[in-house]
Amino acid sequence: MLSKPYAVTAVSIFLAGAATAQDMSIIVQSTTSTANSGLYDYLLPIFQETSGIQVNVVAVGTGQAIKNAQNCDGDVLLVHAKASEEKFVSEGYGTVRTDLMYNDFVIVGPISDPAVVSGMTDVQGALGKIAEAGALFASRGDDSGTHKKELSLWSSAGVDPTASSGQWYRETGSGMGATLNAGIGMGAYVMTDRATWISFGNKQDYQISVQGDDDMFNQYGVIPVNPEKCPSVHADAAQIFSDWLVSSAGQDAIASYKVADQQLFFPNAPTK
Amino acid sequence: MLGEILQSIGEALGLAVALVFSGDPDLLEIVFLSLQVSLTATVFACVIGLPIGALVAIGRFRGRNAVLILMNALMGLPPVVVGLVVYLHLSRSGPLGFLGLLYTPTAMIIAQTILISPIVAALSRQVLEDLHAEYADQFRSLCLTRLQTIQALLWDARYSLLTVGLAGFGRAVAEVGAVIIVGGNIDHLTRVMTTAIALETSKGDLGLALALGIILLVIALGVNAAVQTVRMTAARQAYV
Numbered sequence: 001m002l003s004k005p006y007a008v009t010a011v012s013i014f015l016a017g018a019a020t021a022q023d024m025s026i027i028v029q030s031t032t033s034t035a036n037s038g039l040y041d042y043l044l045p046i047f048q049e050t051s052g053i054q055v056n057v058v059a060v061g062t063g064q065a066i067k068n069a070q071n072c073d074g075d076v077l078l079v080h081a082k083a084s085e086e087k088f089v090s091e092g093y094g095t096v097r098t099d100l101m102y103n104d105f106v107i108v109g110p111i112s113d114p115a116v117v118s119g120m121t122d123v124q125g126a127l128g129k130i131a132e133a134g135a136l137f138a139s140r141g142d143d144s145g146t147h148k149k150e151l152s153l154w155s156s157a158g159v160d161p162t163a164s165s166g167q168w169y170r171e172t173g174s175g176m177g178a179t180l181n182a183g184i185g186m187g188a189y190v191m192t193d194r195a196t197w198i199s200f201g202n203k204q205d206y207q208i209s210v211q212g213d214d215d216m217f218n219q220y221g222v223i224p225v226n227p228e229k230c231p232s233v234h235a236d237a238a239q240i241f242s243d244w245l246v247s248s249a250g251q252d253a254i255a256s257y258k259v260a261d262q263q264l265f266f267p268n269a270p271t272k
Numbered sequence: 273m274l275g276e277i278l279q280s281i282g283e284a285l286g287l288a289v290a291l292v293f294s295g296d297p298d299l300l301e302i303v304f305l306s307l308q309v310s311l312t313a314t315v316f317a318c319v320i321g322l323p324i325g326a327l328v329a330i331g332r333f334r335g336r337n338a339v340l341i342l343m344n345a346l347m348g349l350p351p352v353v354v355g356l357v358v359y360l361h362l363s364r365s366g367p368l369g370f371l372g373l374l375y376t377p378t379a380m381i382i383a384q385t386i387l388i389s390p391i392v393a394a395l396s397r398q399v400l401e402d403l404h405a406e407y408a409d410q411f412r413s414l415c416l417t418r419l420q421t422i423q424a425l426l427w428d429a430r431y432s433l434l435t436v437g438l439a440g441f442g443r444a445v446a447e448v449g450a451v452i453i454v455g456g457n458i459d460h461l462t463r464v465m466t467t468a469i470a471l472e473t474s475k476g477d478l479g480l481a482l483a484l485g486i487i488l489l490v491i492a493l494g495v496n497a498a499v500q501t502v503r504m505t506a507a508r509q510a511y512v
Contacts, residue, residue, distance in 0.1 A: 041459075058456035072363070178473070178474050180476060232370075232372070
C-alpha cells in the first residue's frame with residue numbers, strides 16, 4: 001500500500017538530483033549586503049546573457065557563508081572578512097582570493113543623537129562616547145563580516161562592549177536588515193555597510209551619524225571553491241563567474257549599479 | 273500609534289491587491305512554489321502520519337504512553353532545528369550529499385514532511401482513537417482484522433482527517449525556519465512566500481512584506497475553502 005508513494009518520492013528525488021547536476025548553474029554563498037542591496041539582481045542577468053550560466057545566490061552572514069562553502073555547498077564564495085577569507089584559502093577550501101570591490105561602513109543613529117556623535121569622523125572616538133553615555137547600540141552578534149569589523153573597531157577604541165551585553169549593548173544575532181529593524185525599533189545606534197543602508201526601506205527618523213573614517217573601509221573578495229577539496233563543485237563555471245566579476249566588463253557593471261543616484265560598490269579588482 | 277498601524281495595514285492591503293492584479297510573474301512563481309512544496313509535503317505527511325496514527329490509536333502495547341507523549345511532543349518540533357538536521361544530511365559533506373538535493377524544492381519538501389508528519393500522526397491518532405472507542409464492540413463482533421479496522425476507521429473519519437491534513441498544511445505553508453536553511457531562499461529556484469516575506473523585512477520594505485503576508489493568508493483561506501467545499505459536496509451526496 002505504501003510502495004507507490006515511496007516510489008514517487010524516489011523518482012522525484014532522482015529527478016531533482018539530475019536537474020541540479022547540470023553544469024550551467026552555480027551556487028554563490030554570499031554575504032547579505034550584496035544581495036539585499038539589489039546588486040545581484042542587476043549583475044546576474046548581465047552575466048547570464050554573456051555566459052549562459054545561471055547563478056543562484058544563497059545570502060547569509062559571512063560566517064555562515066564560509067561554513068556552508070566549507071561543507072562544499074557552494075561553488076563561489078563572495079564575502080567581506082579578509083582575514084577569514086584568507087584562512088579559507090590557506091586551509092585549501094578556496095583556490096584564490098581576489099579583491100573585488102569596496103564600500104564603507106557607517107554608524108546610523110536617531111536624529112535625537114543621545115550620545116552626541118552626529119557628524120563625527122573618528123569612529124573609535126564615537127564608539128567611546130556611545131559606551132560612555134551608555135547609549136543603546138545594536139550589534140549583529142552573528143559572526144558576520146560586519147560583526148567582526150565592529151568588534152575590531154570596539155577593540156581599537158579600547159572598549160569591551162560584550163561586558164554590557166543585554167544592557168546598552170544589544171546583540172541581535174540576526175542579519176543586517178533585521179538588526180537595523182531592531183535597532184531602529186529601540187532607538188539604538190547600528191553599524192551597517194553603506195550599501196545596505198542606502199537601499200534600506202525602513203529608515204524612519206534615522207540618519208548616518210558617523211562616517212568617513214579610513215578604518216571603516218569595507219572590502220569584498222571573491223573566491224572559487226577548491227574542486228580538490230570539494231569534487232562536486234562546478235569548478236569551470238565558478239571560475240568563469242569569478243573571472244568575469246574581476247574583468248573590466250564585470251567591474252564596469254559593478255560601478256554602474258546605483259540606488260537613489262548613489263553608487264553602492266566601488267570596483268577595485270587588481271588589473272591583470 | 274494604533275492609527276499608524278491601521279494605516280500601514282491599509283496600505284499593505286492596497287499593495288497586496290495591486291500585486292495580485294498585476295499578475296506579476298515573480299509573485300506567481302513564488303506562490304506556486306509555496307503551494308507545490310507545502311501541498312506535496314502534506315500529502316507525504318499524510319501517507320506517513322495517518323497509518324502511524326491509526327496503528328497507535330487501535331494498538332495496545334507496552335510503552336504506548338511513551339509513544340503518545342513523544343508523538344504529541346514532536347508536534348512542537350522547531351522548524352529551524354528540522355532545517356538544520358536536514359541541512360546536515362543533505363549538505364555535500366553530509367551522508368546524503370551525493371544526491372545533490374540541498375537548495376532544491378525537494379529538500380524543502382523533505383524538511384516540511386518531517387516537520388508536519390508528527391502533527392498528522394498525533395492529531396489523527398486522537399481522532400481515530402475516539403472513533404474506535406465508539407465502534408470497538410461492533411468491530412469485534414464482525415471479527416475484523418487489524419488492517420480492516422484501520423481501513424474502516426480511516427474511511428469513516430475521512431472528513432475529520434481532512435482537517436488534520438489542513439492543520440499540517442497550515443504549519444508547512446507558514447513556516448520559514450526550515451525552508452530558508454535547506455532551500456536557501458534562491459530567487460527563481462527556492463524562494464517561497466515566507467522566505468520572500470523574511471527577505472523583504474530584512475530589506476526594510478515592511479509594506480511589501482506585509483502585503484506578501486496578506487497574500488499568504490488569502491492563499492491559506494483559499495486552500496481551506498476548497499477543502500471545505502469538497503467536504504460539503506461529498507457530505508451532501510452521501511445523504512442523497
